[in-house]
Amino acid sequence: MAIKSEIHFYGDGDCELVAENLLFRVHKNILVLSSAFFNGMFSAAQPSRDELITISQTGRTVARIELRDAAKDIEKLLSFLYPNTFFEISWEDVENLLRLADKYIVETLTSACVAFLKRSYQDEPLRSLKLAETYSIATVYKESSKLVLDGFEHFFYDSNNLDKLSKQTQKKLKVSRQQYVEGLNKIFCVTVDRRFPPLATDHLRTKFEECVKDICTFPYQSPSYSWMKLHQVDCTRHFECREELRRLKTFIHEKIIAIFGCKYEPLAWARSTFDTTEPCYPFIELRDDYDY
Structure with missing residues (x-):
């Protein structure tokens, strides 16, 4: 009964x-x-x-x-x-x-449920990614993939974590991670040319080399850290040729975009307000035209 x-x-x-x-x-x-x-x-x-x-x-x-x-x-x-x-x-x-x-x-x-995941995906990004994939929640899929990619080694150190995701998503994550590592290798080969004032160029080269050494030494830094670190390289302490110096950050930014591509964004629904050094993250789309 x-x-x-x-x-x-x-x-x-x-x-x-x-x-x-x-x-x-x-x-x-x-x-x-x-x-x-x-x-x-x-x-x-x-x-x-x-x-x-x-x-x-x-x-x-x-x-x-x-x-x-x-x-x-x-x-x-x-x-x-x-x-x-x-x-x-x-x-x-x-x-x-x-x-x-x-x-x-x-x-x-x-x-x-979607509203809950938007509020909470930062607490459980891998779990959020799986749920977003299962129920086709594109916005949550994109945002949680940023954090999974940013902590790639942490999430995939345990092979059991892979079982929580489809083969397609696993492949997308691995390909995106490989592209990031290849980008680090390319940024390592960038040299600062002499288009800028000598003092600015020497200072920029020194700061840039320090930054590159930091992010390119194994184990590699996270993509968000690398993005933020690279955008902090400048010559603002030097005051000669101010107009020329304004171009330094643009020069670096153009190099970063050319090497890493445009698929970097801040986190959506962030819990705090960042300053101008707000980190950006790589991400993968739930549905896209890329051939993986």
């Missing part, structure tokens, strides 16, 4: 859901308005006699639907749908909630 839910068992309910022997008596209107799945179910078919249950107290008959989901998951789904109950999405349940939102086509729940 099914056990009544302590949270979602409404006396005036006109529909019953059963999951793992836990009984929920709910309202069709709530389900129909919230879920395209239930809307289609109630619109397309009438319950058979075997699916109708008589409520002894009132003599009314209601449809009973058996669900193949964990009772606690259905309870959380209903708690999201009903205005009289509330719970906060967490890392503990976001994966299940995304699955339920996808299965029962609850767009509002999908949006709530």
Whole structure:
């Protein structure tokens, strides 16, 4: 015999859901308005006699639907749908909630989960990347890939982490990482020419060489650190030929763009305000035209 839910068992309910022997008596209107799945179910078919249950107290008959989901998951789904109950999405349940939102086509729940991932992807970037890939959340996929690439060695030191991602995403990450390492090798060969004033050129060359040595010595620095470090190289301490000196940062920036490409951006939905040295990160797209 099914056990009544302590949270979602409404006396005036006109529909019953059963999951793992836990009984929920709910309202069709709530389900129909919230879920395209239930809307289609109630619109397309009438319950058979075997699916109708008589409520002894009132003599009314209601449809009973058996669900193949964990009772606690259905309870959380209903708690999201009903205005009289509330719970906060967490890392503990976001994966299940995304699955339920996808299965029962609850767009509002999908949006709530996406909003949670946008707020929290920095805490669990690898997990966020996997969920974003599974449920085609392009924005979260892009942002979480920045942090996974930035901490590549950390995330892929354990081969078990690879199992959390598709072969396609694994390949994209490895290719992007290889492109970054190749970029370091190229930046190592850059020389500062004599188009600038001699004193500025000598100072820039010294600062640039120090920076390159820092980021190109194995184990390599993270892409965000390298990007930030390279953009800090300048000659602002020298005051002769000011107009010429303004071109120094542009010169370095052009070299960086030419070597590393344009697919570097700051983090979206950042939690703090950065100054002009805000780091930028490489990233991969959920769908793109690159041949990997």
